[in-house]
Amino acid sequence: MAITSVLQDVKKRKEALSQENVKYKVVVLHAKSGKSLAKLSNLTSNSTILDVKREYHKQFPKYYLSRQAFKVDPKGKLLKENETLKSLGLSKSPTLYFKDLGPQLGWTTVFLTEYTGPLLIYLIFYTRPAIIYGVAAASEPRASVVNIACACFSFHYIKRLLETIFVHRFSNATMPVRNIFKNSSYYWGFAAFIAYYINHPLYTVPAYGDIQIYGGLAGFLFGELGNFSIHMALRNLRPPGTKERRIPVPTSDPMTSLFSLVSCPNYTYEAISWISFSIMTQCLPAALFTTCGFYQMAVWALGKHRNYKKEFKDYPRKRKSIIPFLL
Template sequence: FVNMCLQVFLIECIGPLVIYLLFYFRLPLIYAPKYEFTASKHLVVHIACVCHSFHYMKRILETLFVHRFSHGTMPLRNIFKNCSYHWCFAAWMAYYINHPLYTPPYYGEKQVKAALAVFLFCQLGSFSIHMALRNLKLPGCKIKKIPYPTKNPFTWIFALVSCPNYTYELGSWLGFTLMTQCVPVLFFTVVGFIQMTVWAKGKHRSYLKEFKEYPTLRSTILPFIL
């Protein structure tokens, strides 16, 4: 590993990916013995597994090949704090979504399709923002620049918010919440939104402090709202 930040991000992403799959495949000791290694009869359960796995595989690949970490070290306690947060929430939501008694969304297939569209749109948006931020700063260059929209339509949201990566992340989890209609997922989304808002406000203040010409109309994370 190049630095501690990379280790922490990889560990906190690999954990939820593996944990969720343990519940999806219904390994022994998780549910009643008669359900061991059985598959759910609901299509949404399988779609949710693909989406959850895709999200964390995307984060792992972005950590390895896209993100550039500005801080080379991270307190050891952050590993336990970050992993506890992501791993426990992954187990909590996976337990209920993959439970043999799980009930599909109220509006059925239409709700799942709409939620899937939101999820995929925001995942593409998230990747586009991360690539735009990567291209903004060359390796070894300490000169900071203001992020602006590029030719990629997914980056046009830069005209409205300072941290669109968090905006798209929130959208992804809202889509996943709508898809699964599961309380633990909703709770995870709300907690994540609160934390991302704190980070986004810090980044927004940093932009305003560093750049006198920073666009004053930009919101922090939600256009025209927050």
């Protein structure tokens, strides 16, 4: 009886192993035109979408891995790289639809480009007023708030550059090249807009003087410190070299306690920084930048909040996305 049981167990394991190693022949069609693009045969039921990308790259070297995307349905969502052909419930001769994501750039390159521009642009307006406003502007006295504003603006973007290099861990390695032009024009354009007015010889100091200036400065520094604390907490949440996602929670750093109230406190603190900067400088272009930035961050935060709730069954239901108790 014992021998029979062992033999049956071995047989079952062999059958399971043979099912796991079922060969798949994947037909690749273009997501828009439906045109046949390739047939991939060096795959099994346990092959992932990443394996599919590698096989496709062998046939078409132009399409490196980060440029490729696959779907089960031409109008469906993009498949994740860690999904297996078996987990998708596909037959032994499945059809996948290919989408070209276009030329890609690494997120580090994108962020360095986006954030270096505003820093340099603002410093040109501050250090070379004669170029922008005329020769006479160089001899005009500056209010202390103008110097403080330059220090704050520079600090913000230097902080972002350093975080990009040393802190951030990106779940996606790349983004489309075309996005860098859109994002850079936004950051660079607003930097010039804000710098032009704050460094202008006719700029007037805030109506409430030092109370408004230093109150705004305190709020700005509070927001920057909070934003950095959240970025560090998010970094430690994801192990190096992985795309693992966990529920973000407060750490021993008191600035991270905002995680108890909102899903994206980094955006909350970012908004606090720019609201404070706008109050400190009493500058309309800065307020417009703050408004546009908050709208975009709110859109991102709402999306991330929905994804958290969908992905984690035990996600805290009382959390909002960006504004405690409201949004």
